[in-house]
Amino acid sequence: MLIKTKSGTEIPSSEITPEHIYHSRRKFMVGAAGAAASTLLAACAPSSSSPIPEATEQPAATAAQAATSAPAATAKVVQISANEDELGDAVNSFEDITNYNNYYEFTTDKTGVASLAKNYPTSPWQVVVDGLVKNKRIYDMDDLRSRFDQEERIYRLRCVEAWSMVIPWMGFPLSKILNEVEPLPEAKYVRFETVYDPEQMPGQKSRWFNWPYVEGLRLDEAMHDLTLMSTGLYGRDLLPQNGAPLRLVVPWKYGFKSIKSIVKIELVDKMPTSLWMTSAPNEYGFYANVNPNVDHPRWSQGTERRIGELGRRKTLMFNGYEEQVASLYSGLDLKSNY
Amino acid sequence: MKHVDEKKRRQLVGRLLKIATHLGAILPLALLFWDYQQSNLGADPVREITLRLGKSTLILLMLTLAVTPVQIVLGIKQIGPLRRLLGLYSFLHLCLHLLSFVWLDYLFEWSFIVDAIIDQKYVLVGFTAFLLMLPLALTSTNWSMRRLGKKWKQLHRLSYVAGILAVVHFLWLVKNVYTEPLIYGAILLLLLLVRNRRVKQRILGWRRKAKRAKVGVTTSAH
The missing domain is CATH 3.90.420.10 (Oxidoreductase, molybdopterin-binding domain)
Structure with missing residues (x-):
């Protein structure tokens, strides 16, 4: 088996696009253009150090629930x-x-x-x-x-x-x-x-x-x-x-x-x-x-x-x-x- | 004059039924090829191809075995000639199913294949069904029918045995959810029931009665 523990050589999580943004970017590319385009483009900026709120791509009803999950964990x-x-x-x-x-x-x-x-x-x-x-x-x-x-x-x-x-x-x-x-x-x-x-x-x-x-x-x-x-x-x-x-x-x-x-x-x-x-x-x-x-x-x-x-x-x-x-x-x- | 029209109409319907059978039997193969081209066969295309060919074999075999019972119950004589066609298509799908197993699944590694046939009951049963279908396909010509005479009918009753084995083959390879193979099993049982001499005579009796009643109604209406 191959085992790899977190180590210092990894890319810091702040530099990695969180998965939900990665997906919203894909959605955007697939053709979800229109009014939301500028918002999404802003969300795609890879340099953003603070996590982008989930609300940009999810209906308000689920946003509160989604916010409880830790997007940073995904990006480790x-x-x-x-x-x-x-x-x-x-x-x-x-x-x-x-x-x-x-x-x-x-x-x-x-x-x-x-x-x-x-x-x-x-x-x-x-x-x-x-x-x-x-x-x-x-x-x-x-x-x-x-x-x-x-x-x-x-x-x-x-x-x-x-x-x-x-x-x-x-x-x-x-x-x-x-x-x-x-x-x-x-x-x-x-x-x-x-x-x-x-x-x-x-x-x-x-x-x-x-x-x-x-x-x-x-x-x-x-x-x-x-x-x-x-x-x-x-x-x-x-x-x-x-x-x-x-x-x-x-x-x-x-x-x-x-x-x-x-x-x-x-x-x-x-x-x-x-x-x-x-x-x-x-x-x-x-x-x-x-x-x-x-x-x-x-x-x-x-x-x-x-x-x-x-x-x-x-x-x-x-x-x-x-x-x-x-x-x-x-x-x-x-x-x-x- | 009217008689000639009726004959022509029947010929046309017969021809159309045959064309529909050809198309229907080739369609699953065309779809499979299309899905392969489009990479629509999932992560395990080998399994998908083998399973789909197995399913189409079983359905075509069921349809083959349904021809005579449907004739008995509904009295539609015109579907008679479809029996041989359906049977041969079923055998074609079976050959492709087997080819997919020995080629795509096992890449002709005979030691693996021999083990697979011996160790796996469902493969053994499926392979037996193939061995039973083989002589039936070979003796499907008019010449063989004449040559074999009465024996031909007896020989071709093996198709029901092949049908039973095919259902068992299906039943033995699924993991606990037996709904689908049991449905095929129930259909097969029903078809076999209609072929039982006493059941058959009774159904024919009902049909004669119904026909007489209908004729009676029509005459009284005049």
Whole structure:
């Protein structure tokens, strides 16, 4: 994995065009000329050191809400630190990463998530951390972004459907939250829950699943340095289709373990039952480690297609993170603990 | 004179139906090509191409299997000649679907492909459906029909088996949301039901009755 922490060599955030202005500039170029043109032009001035109010491009009703989000956070890192992962595999395009999503809360059509999720409000947002912990906490999303250093991590993502991508995530290790709330000795697992909002997430009306989405990790898996709480990708805040504002990324497990739009993190003593374990217990287990030797009951996990490539490549044990994580599972039968 | 007009009209309708079938069966391929040209196939075009060809194969196969039941239920004889056409187009789409799988998806890496067929139940089932459709396509000529006689009909009942396998193939590849494959399954079941001899006789009986009633009404109106 590639890890890059904030460093002094970066462009100061004041010199970077905040994303909302970048978008308004694009909107302008696409042809939103007319009366607003002069206002927008002023807003485009890259030298402006104070953040331009959101109101220049958003209706007044949402401006107050939008103002609570921190545009500066978006601009902390604009560029990705490398164009490939540690194995030399190229990073997928922003376009591909943000338009090909498995997010059943919106739709089962991977290319349809982006447009359905476009206006999903992810600010304000709070994350409850409770259960078997010393210090129960409710984090405000903005607080989480500034509280922990945001790192860039270029990870491979292997979907259980046998396709994969390389994604430059932004975020911080989950262990940072866990260390702050201090799990009690009887806490053995971490249980995560996605927001439940069927009015705005049409897929949650589907009766094929037992909503809300739930996932879980063993405490030692959750404490592992590779386990990331992601707030962004490609140096920008996450878009709703990628699980904004906060999602889990566990690169050595199938993608469905990396739960999106988290509202609750609970420390528990019993193994949590995930949504997929409920839906098809013989097909999706608790561990869901990427393993080319343990097939899905209906399809092979031996190969995968990297998005953007023709043909197939061999799937790597633990998605190529064997060296870092294999020790977590010594003595565990990976076939029965799929 | 009126009789000749009627015959001509029927010929024209038959011809138009055939043209519509050709166009309808080629349209999905044209759309696919257009979307490919326009880069409209999403981040994973290989999957999109394979899935779309699979879907058009299934729809064309369903239409093929629907011809005879529709004739039985509605008594429209003119659609009879479309059955072979639809069946052959379905096979064409199936060949392209398979080609997309072995070429675009697996780049002819035979070791991967053999594993894929053996390890993945849905591929195995799909491939079996292809093996069943192959002799049907080869024996679709008039010459074969004459040569095989009664056996031809028996042989071509395999198309229903291929239909069932195609639905199972679909059912086994989706992740939990079974709505769509189940709809195809229900349609197939209905079509099979109409082919059942007793059901068929009953439907034909109803139709004769309805016809008599209609004729009765017309005569009494005179």
